[in-house]
Amino acid sequence: MFNKKLHVRMLVLLTVSCLFIVALAAPCFAAKKIKLKMAGQSPVEHQSTLAMEKIAEEVKEASDGRIEIKVFPANQLGDYTLMYEELKKGTMDMALISVPSQFDQRLELTYVPWLAKDYNDARKIYAKGSWLFDKMEELHEGQGVKFLGFNLEGFGGLGLTKEAVEVLNPEVDKGVLLRVPPMDVFKFAVEDMGYSTVTVPYAELYTALQTGVAEGWTGGSPVHSYQGFRDVIKYYYQINEYIETESYLVSSKVWEQLSPEDQKIIADACERAAAHSIEISEKEDREYFEKLKEAGIEGYWFT
16 A cells, blocks of 8 residues: 655655765766966076966966966976977877977968067067967967967077177178077078078077087077076177067867866966067067176177
């Protein structure tokens, strides 16, 4: 015979049991913590490393501590060419690095010589939504990498261990063996200016300048030559041949695993840092040029 009271009691007990189980399981259903590694190439005190740290702070705060980004600056995880390959594979999560071109030479677009003549140009050319931004986003996507913006780090110059011959005359051999990255866009530009070239990984540049494997380098603004090489170079020429940029990158394999909300948190933090980098660079170009001269390096700033 059906016992109504017993049935009600069983339903109550079942309901309470279910609520108890759900309460115990709640932490399991809470949004899981995400830990990401972010590789960098600049010294600890450089603005790009500080930007990475700031991004990590902002992302952690905006996600209520769920997303933690651990920063590895100064090539601690390897040269930027290796880091890009790791991003493609999904074995590196994020990076703020120079963009190599061994997988697609069109990625050298960002380093085209004399693309911008001043910071007013730069603000438009490198802004989110610009032609260059959209094109780089498209090219990186083809490599399995998500592009989130440019980190501008100053107009480029030449840091040399010996004096160049007639710097502004492209018809004259400069008598300097110049280190270039493994990219034709750098090699052709300085060879047209009268320099001999040698390709050396950035992580090995200091040793190359110290031992004479290279007698100078192209690919850095005053802050790079000061923070990384002021005790090995003797001359610095500010010729503004291009803008030094690193790029905010995320492995597509990692990006696709994030929720749209978490993607927005990370993208917004990178966008803020990218915009701020222009203001920092404009200030630091002249500031660190003067610091180079104070360190005993002969500096020349050309109009």
